[in-house]
Amino acid sequence: MKTIEAFERDIIIQTQFLYVFKPQSLIPKSSQQNTIFCGSGDSLAAALLAEAFSDLRVRAADPLDLIKNKQITKLHSVFLISISGKTISNIKVAKLARESIAITSNPKSKLAKACVRTIELKFPNSDVFTGGSLSFLQSALTCISLVTNFTMPNHEQIFKKAIIEAKKVKFTKRVFLLGNLHTYPLAMYGAAKFYELLGFDAHYERIEQFSHMGLFSVKKGDTVILLEEKNPHNVQLVKNLKKLGLKVFQPIITTSNKISQFLFYTFFTQMVPLLETKRKKKTDCHFVTSKNLRKVSDDMIY
CATH class of the missing domain: 3.40.50.10490 (Glucose-6-phosphate isomerase like protein; domain 1)
Incomplete structure (x- = not known):
């Protein structure tokens, strides 16, 4: 395999595991x-x-x-x-x-x-x-x-919705993932999947901090993925970024339940780079084939 x-x-069997x-x-x-x-x-x-x-x-x-x-x-x-x-x-x-x-x-x-x-x-x-x-x-x-205590939501429906939203994303080789208190960790995780699967130039940042820092490194045509349900602040941010010629995608989620959002954005950030590997007809992860990089990583980690 x-x-x-x-x-x-492994992504697919997550719904069984839950x-x-x-x-x-x-x-x-x-x-x-x-x-x-x-x-x-x-x-x-x-x-x-x-x-x-x-x-x-x-x-x-x-x-x-x-x-x-x-x-x-x-x-x-x-x-x-x-x-x-x-x-x-x-x-x-x-x-x-x-x-x-x-x-x-x-x-x-x-x-x-x-x-x-x-x-x-x-x-x-x-x-x-x-x-x-x-x-x-x-x-x-x-x-x-x-x-914290929580109950498991209808994760199969969440998984299906994440796939639908992931299929809408089109991007170049520079991606910025933005998140809030609960989704910034998933922006980090999502960037890691772009590194591991594709070797893409991916960045992760908190939504507020992006306007102070990361914004000044963007180039026309870059993609920004916003991991937060719509609110007045990010609606204005999306509008402003599109004026700069950036591709902005905000996956649609209709629940305010934080566990449901966690599952949705986890599935979404897994599926987006996976679908891109399929478009590029890749069969192996970038980090697996990059043996010299992995050797340096292993030397430092283990």
């Missing part, structure tokens, strides 16, 4: 203020989602920041998110934290052994080295369930 095919398969997802026991609100969620790559996006859904009671952090600022790490319980459990910086944090809890699919990993307890992520996958989709969904929902 080629890596793009494996990525697509029927059997089991949330974790809630961290007491009184303890959340002394809790940090930590990860890298997709796992940092999952950590940021925990921060957002906790109403900022918990904090999300980069592992290197916690290593370099031990006075913070030693005072907090740290949930360390790593699918493989092999990320060396997470393992170092685990040994520094007041209490360390691993969130990983590998309960026998070095990370799990360095932590006082482990939350095991169990999910089916294609067993092919490919971009993270189902693994991200599982880790993100697990993190969210630790900080």
